[in-house]
Amino acid sequence: MLNVKDLNAYYGKSHILHGVNMTVGNGEIVSLLGRNGVGRSTTIKSVMGQVDCVGSIKFRERELCGSPAYTVARSGIGYVPENRDIFPGITVRQNLLLGMKGGAVNKRWSMDDMFDLFPQLRERADALAGVLSGGEQQMLTLCRTLMGDPDLVMIDEPTEGLAPKIVEQMAVLFEEIKKRGISILLVEQKLTIAMRISSRVYVMGHGQIVFEGTPTQLTNNESIRKEWLEVTG
Amino acid sequence: MEFFLVTALNSLSYGLLLFMLSSGLTLIFSMMGVLNFAHASFYMLGAYAAYQVGLFTGFWPALFIAPILVGAIGAFVERYGLRTVHKFGHVAELLFTFGLAYVIEEVVHLIWGRAPVDYRVPGSLDFTIFTIFTTQYPAYRAFMMIISISMLISLYLILTRTRIGLIVQASLTHPEMVEALGHNVPRVFMFVFAGGAALAGLAGVLGGNLFITEPGMAFAVGTIIFVVVVFGGMGSLPGAFVASLLIGAIQTFSVALDYSFLNLLQSVGLEIYKDSTFYGLASITLSQLAPVLPYLLLVLMLIFRPSGLMGKRET
Numbered sequence: 001m002l003n004v005k006d007l008n009a010y011y012g013k014s015h016i017l018h019g020v021n022m023t024v025g026n027g028e029i030v031s032l033l034g035r036n037g038v039g040r041s042t043t044i045k046s047v048m049g050q051v052d053c054v055g056s057i058k059f060r061e062r063e064l065c066g067s068p069a070y071t072v073a074r075s076g077i078g079y080v081p082e083n084r085d086i087f088p089g090i091t092v093r094q095n096l097l098l099g100m101k102g103g104a105v106n107k108r109w110s111m112d113d114m115f116d117l118f119p120q121l122r123e124r125a126d127a128l129a130g131v132l133s134g135g136e137q138q139m140l141t142l143c144r145t146l147m148g149d150p151d152l153v154m155i156d157e158p159t160e161g162l163a164p165k166i167v168e169q170m171a172v173l174f175e176e177i178k179k180r181g182i183s184i185l186l187v188e189q190k191l192t193i194a195m196r197i198s199s200r201v202y203v204m205g206h207g208q209i210v211f212e213g214t215p216t217q218l219t220n221n222e223s224i225r226k227e228w229l230e231v232t233g
Numbered sequence: 234m235e236f237f238l239v240t241a242l243n244s245l246s247y248g249l250l251l252f253m254l255s256s257g258l259t260l261i262f263s264m265m266g267v268l269n270f271a272h273a274s275f276y277m278l279g280a281y282a283a284y285q286v287g288l289f290t291g292f293w294p295a296l297f298i299a300p301i302l303v304g305a306i307g308a309f310v311e312r313y314g315l316r317t318v319h320k321f322g323h324v325a326e327l328l329f330t331f332g333l334a335y336v337i338e339e340v341v342h343l344i345w346g347r348a349p350v351d352y353r354v355p356g357s358l359d360f361t362i363f364t365i366f367t368t369q370y371p372a373y374r375a376f377m378m379i380i381s382i383s384m385l386i387s388l389y390l391i392l393t394r395t396r397i398g399l400i401v402q403a404s405l406t407h408p409e410m411v412e413a414l415g416h417n418v419p420r421v422f423m424f425v426f427a428g429g430a431a432l433a434g435l436a437g438v439l440g441g442n443l444f445i446t447e448p449g450m451a452f453a454v455g456t457i458i459f460v461v462v463v464f465g466g467m468g469s470l471p472g473a474f475v476a477s478l479l480i481g482a483i484q485t486f487s488v489a490l491d492y493s494f495l496n497l498l499q500s501v502g503l504e505i506y507k508d509s510t511f512y513g514l515a516s517i518t519l520s521q522l523a524p525v526l527p528y529l530l531l532v533l534m535l536i537f538r539p540s541g542l543m544g545k546r547e548t
Contacts, residue, residue, distance in 0.1 A: 097399065
């Protein structure tokens, strides 16, 4: 479904991605793991058209490298950024409405689905989004992207800084997303959720993919975990 | 009392006209981060377009056609000018709008000449609508207020109640995220720029015949709307609204008041001799100071509150 080949990206003069290759299949949950600063966020930003790229990004056989972000979004890719970019000056409901693309009909999700999954959002539907707690803002960003009815969602560090109870809610939502046939590309630093729900994982180091396999294979590969994932004192 | 009421009404109509100009400038600034030096040129184009179109159709169709024309010019400027210059940064954008203001002025010189054109208040609105004590209030000023207030309400409703308004509001602070949700943000920018230009054009249609339609009008009003936008706080619509009314009132009231510091001293029984060094300074009247007052306010505001009345960012 998503096929990234030999992707290079640059921030000004610094070369961030050195030929990334990865795929995400239909209805699959794939995780992109690695320490901070190895290029995981840059990878999905390149796919999203927010960072200039060199290489090939194909989504359902359509080349997206070089397309503006709104074209990428309209082709069926949803993006949930790490910094919880909610629109603080408008209400929760209006935030969700903006997730819908002009004219398109959302076949999979209704606003009630979102409220059923996260009752907190229903209670605060008419409150300004800026007053929500960090966890609620994270839910809102996710739900807003789902309202655009994507076939693939790329989620950057969704559990960063959240209470364990909310992390559990997130895990339930990921299962629900998978049930409805949507693929997920999850960027994570912590392994807990990623290892539990992913069918395949990639590990990134210094702007390249250094490991590809199933969660079990990663668990068994101690040297990769030591070198690229675990924080060594 | 009579003086106060009439001047208050005049300052309100002038202030609302200023807001029609500064609202567009503020919206464009918040979205694109660029202060559009050519904004007042769209005001001038609006007045000239209304004059020219009016020669063929009369005032009423021109009232609608001229702002649409100016809006279209605005869209063109954004799409083929600003958007190309954008990748070279804000300084390049600023210089671009600066140059554009001169180009527009020269074009106006070429087409309509340097002398004022005969753009007048239409006959159908050239009458007295009501009389305050002994002053006859012109219908055209009342008409201006009605149009300004309805524009203000429509602008508010569009920004807060419609989907496109929500997209605009969200793009003010998070353009990248809005685009990642599948909205064509560059096109939204173009519409906002065109809308701001059209509003400035409408202000030109309304103000051009009340004041004078001549090539210097853009510069004259341009400096005042910059004062309004900075005073109200860059990027704040409510700030621009309050500042427009305030600057409008200050300008209108001060030209009508012939008091000087000398009068003030005299009223408390003090006198300055005519041969004193300070006599000249103290006898300057408020009306003589009027043209300077807005800029004086601007300087004071920048010293004591650089972000303006309601501004959020320090620019």
